[in-house]
Amino acid sequence: MRIGIVCYPTFGGSGVLATELGKALAQKGHHVHFITYQQPVRLNGFVPNIYYHEVQVPPYPLFDYPPYETALASTLVDVIKNNQLQLLHVHYAIPHAAAAYMAKKILETDGISIPVITTLHGTDITLVGRDKTYAPVVAFSINQSDAITAVSQNLCEETYRTFTIKKQIEVIHNFVDVKRFSRKPIDAFKKVIAPDGERILLHASNFRKIKRVQDVVKIFYKVNQKLPSKLLFVGDGPERATAEDLCRKLGTCDHIRFVGKQEQMEDILAIADLFLLTSEYESFGLAALEAMAAGVPVVSTNAGGLPEVIVQGITGYMSNVGDIDSMSNQALDILKDDETLQQFKMAAAEHAKNFDIHRIVPLYEKLYEQLLGN
Numbered sequence: 001m002r003i004g005i006v007c008y009p010t011f012g013g014s015g016v017l018a019t020e021l022g023k024a025l026a027q028k029g030h031h032v033h034f035i036t037y038q039q040p041v042r043l044n045g046f047v048p049n050i051y052y053h054e055v056q057v058p059p060y061p062l063f064d065y066p067p068y069e070t071a072l073a074s075t076l077v078d079v080i081k082n083n084q085l086q087l088l089h090v091h092y093a094i095p096h097a098a099a100a101y102m103a104k105k106i107l108e109t110d111g112i113s114i115p116v117i118t119t120l121h122g123t124d125i126t127l128v129g130r131d132k133t134y135a136p137v138v139a140f141s142i143n144q145s146d147a148i149t150a151v152s153q154n155l156c157e158e159t160y161r162t163f164t165i166k167k168q169i170e171v172i173h174n175f176v177d178v179k180r181f182s183r184k185p186i187d188a189f190k191k192v193i194a195p196d197g198e199r200i201l202l203h204a205s206n207f208r209k210i211k212r213v214q215d216v217v218k219i220f221y222k223v224n225q226k227l228p229s230k231l232l233f234v235g236d237g238p239e240r241a242t243a244e245d246l247c248r249k250l251g252t253c254d255h256i257r258f259v260g261k262q263e264q265m266e267d268i269l270a271i272a273d274l275f276l277l278t279s280e281y282e283s284f285g286l287a288a289l290e291a292m293a294a295g296v297p298v299v300s301t302n303a304g305g306l307p308e309v310i311v312q313g314i315t316g317y318m319s320n321v322g323d324i325d326s327m328s329n330q331a332l333d334i335l336k337d338d339e340t341l342q343q344f345k346m347a348a349a350e351h352a353k354n355f356d357i358h359r360i361v362p363l364y365e366k367l368y369e370q371l372l373g374n
Contacts, residue, residue, distance in 0.1 A: 002083060003031070004032075004085045004087070005032060005089050007034070007092065008036065008092060009043075013174070013287070014091045014092045015091070017174055019041075019042035020042060020175070020177065021089075024361045026048065026050045027049075032051070037055045038054065051083070053079050069098060072096070077106050077107060080103065086372055088100050088104075089119065093118060093120060094138060097118045101116065104116055116146050118148050120156075138163065142163065148169045149170045149171070151173060153171050172367075175361065176355055180293075181290060186267065190271040193230055193271065199227060200232060200273050201220055201229060201230070201273065202231070203234070204235050205234075205235050207236055211237075211280075212321070213240070213243045214242060214246050216276050217252070218324045219276060222328035223335070230256070231252075231256045234259055234261075235260070265290060269291055273335060274299060275316075276298075277300035277301065277306070278301055279300075285309045288309050289352060292348035297345060297348045299316055299317050299318075
């Protein structure tokens with residue numbers, strides 16, 4: 001098949017999933033064309049059968065804001081025509097589903113029919129989609145898609161609650177390449193972070209308010225008082241400065257490192273003992289799944305789709321949003337001795353296999369084939 005994938009190229013979960021899906025499809029012999037405004041961060045090496053098309057938005061003095069959606073639709077028309085694409089798979093409703101609809105209608109005037117699949121990832125529904133500025137376009141674009149998927153049952157239900165959706169939404173969970181994350185820790189790296197064998201806690205996100213990164217600092221503060229430990233913050237965003245300020249106030253700066261955005265998460269997760277995820281909402285929790293694939297148990301909130309990923313008391317623990325005391329105690333319970341920690345690590349790695357890329361990608365292929373009448 002010749003497939004076009006439209007996504008955000010950044011570190012967010014939707015872009016990561018879209019890129020990994022495209023790479024997996026290309027490895028199976030499909031021709032995959034990425035269409036976005038810059039090369040996706042996970043598209044960091046040569047992969048046969050993968051093509052990248054950059055959306056150019058030239059400056060024009062009439063516009064205060066560059067019309068990206070219009071430029072994207074025009075680029076889609078050009079790429080589809082010149083590469084004989086058979087279908088479009090757009091990730092994240094805004095603006096991708098709307099641009100895909102526009103491109104589809106333009107192509108119809110030339111006698112070209114192309115099915116559009118829209119995959120919903122989370123904040124396109126729960127945050128942006130609820131804004132009355134965008135809501136009508138989001139709902140219309142979703143309903144005009146030939147197929148709709150959501151990355152969790154929770155997100156599927158949330159979409160039906162938020163919008164009047166007249167079509168079936170198929171749940172296809174996020175996935176992880178278990179083999180990629182099954183790595184042995186680099187001892188030298190681990191000793192730099194934890195020179196005296198301290199437990200290593202980890203948080204990775206885009207540091208938006210919804211991630212509640214201050215809760216991560218507070219949990220670590222309580223854990224560190226009772227157990228020698230270190231905390232790694234991976235990622236960057238608007239709440240990083242707030243988290244750093246709280247570290248100073250609590251006097252934990254010597255035990256916390258902010259390492260910024262990192263592409264090779266598998267190397268970092270390999271040295272971690274526990275992953276902290278304190279979000280107000282997660283449509284699925286891809287970061288938690290990647291941690292589990294690396295054999296790292298997770299202490300998280302029970303928000304959104306996280307109960308679909310984490311098995312309470314087996315692969316980690318979940319608590320109510322903002323319950324610092326509970327999450328601190330749960331972290332200590334996992335980290336208290338090597339035997340307990342090893343049990344959680346093994347269970348996390350085993351459960352992650354249920355979301356392995358080789359199980360999930362065929363579900364997308366089946367959907368593609370249905371739309372193409374194969």
